[in-house]
Amino acid sequence: MTEPLAAAVAAPRRQHWVMLAIGAMAALLAVAPFVGIYPVFLMKALCFALFACAFNLLIGFGGLLSFGHAMFLGTAGYVCAHAAKVWGWPPEAAILAGTGAAATLGLVTGLLAIRRQGIYFAMITLALAQMIYFFCLQAPFTHGEDGIQAVPRGKLFGLLDLSNTLTMYYVVLVVFIAAFALIYRVINSPFGQVLKAIRENEPRTISLGYDAERYKLLAFVLSATLAGLAGATKAIVFQLASLTDVHWTMSGEVVLMTLLGGMGTVFGPVVGAFIIIGLENYLAAFGEWVTVITGAIFVVCVLAFRRGIVGEIMAWWSRRNIVK
């Protein structure tokens, strides 16, 4: 009897700690450009961290492994870049358009993908993403191999000039923290609890009267939308939307970030994204070895390190507390 009670008391306290940690993370990131870390690197890492968090929402809390999340990142990027460059929309509207496009795509692909589970789900999302990739390769507005280049950053709400790197950085940071808080709110809501229940035992959740398909679809659309937000923001930051972002390697990369950081942990994807982006920066000179190292990290994580960095730390922490 004492255990559930202790857990019930501990839960609000833990939430308290997580809130503090989110605040600390925000503060750290806010001062990061002043301690010599390049804002451009930080912005890239933050976009990918958001992408990984969105992906983690699906795998970590819904148990659904999507191997095609690049389609949301890439599509949102293209739509956002097109809106900003060709239609001359202000950045906030362009980002919204990109995010909306990803949400719509998420709804359509989600309706198809949730018809199967487990391994099939992964293969279906991968195949659908490949279809989107071929579409982006052939559609005229994406400009094929060139991508959409020189996308104007514009002025946010007509006030903030985003061509200033530091201004851009803080806008990205605000977007990231807001989305992160939203994800945290979602996984601790009743909706999030039902999602976890479906992950643990789907037939049982259905027998308790929950419409599992609807919950899964909603989680999928939400994850796609946030991945789209990451993609659209990234397009504005780098003033570029290209095929790299829709390619399957990108889908693999986000899986890797989440796996390395810790699937199903709140901060894991952020840690994973920063490590992988940092690694790619350092290893850029080694060319093809990056692929080999990426593959090796996958293998090591799966064989020896399944909880990921944050997951291992948390497991170690709770073991220590039990011993005490």
Add this chain to the structure above:
Amino acid sequence: MTEIFGIPTQALFGQLLIGLINGAFYALLSLGLAVIFGLLNIINFTHGAQYMLGAFCSWFLLERWGVGYWWSLLIAPLAVAATGVLIERTMLSRLYKLDHLYGLLLTFGIALMIQGVFTKYYGSAGQPYRLPEEFAGAFNLGFMLLPKYRAWVILASAIVCFGTWYVIERTELGSYLRAATENPALVQAFGVNVPRMVTLTYGFGVGLAAFAGVMAAPIYQVNPLMGTNLIIVVFAVVVIGGMGSILGAILTGFGLGIVEGLTKVFYPEASNTVIFVVMVIVLLIKPAGLFGRER
């Protein structure tokens, strides 16, 4: 010149032939995936890389040691299957008690490593594989020319596919395999060495992929990325067919190759995506796949 639906027959049959050849590869690869999935419950993401390894192995044999096509058709699948057995013993076998998704992630990582190493040393340009002399020339069928090698590819893969089907569905060895697919613990209790069977099954599936690679070497150029794009299409083929049935995997493979070939004739822009579109339609109508069972 004769025409069907306003398309010259020559072009139509030419594309049908290409479709049938692609279909042969889809069938061989999805068959291997289905055999592995049946017993190991793992989707082998390394399959595309192992197909590429098969092609590279035969290329090596010819360029370095002058070993001809026929020998490499035997040696390359065995060699690649041996590496597969090694992968299964050292890595995959640790994951059977876990969520099946970990198997997918592990094999994805291995595929990246193999592909990365080969891209590092051979770039992404293709290496040509010389066609064996006995295959030079073509049969004249009256309505079209059928290159000898292409005829051989279709014939050989059909034989291998149906041979595999026969062994699994009609022999005693196959009955053990099917029984172990249903209930491994019970089969082991009867004194069958199930772990060894699992290892050999993985090796066999990988060998099939390498066999397809050797067959593909003279047609497509041998290049490190040849397997990756193909494997995604094969995943779609597997979703369409459902992995429950061996015969289903074979028929779906050949069938979709033909569908793809026909699309190239009538609406070339969609030829890259038609298989994915078929997948979407099948998911809407029969989510378990054409030959699959709802589980």
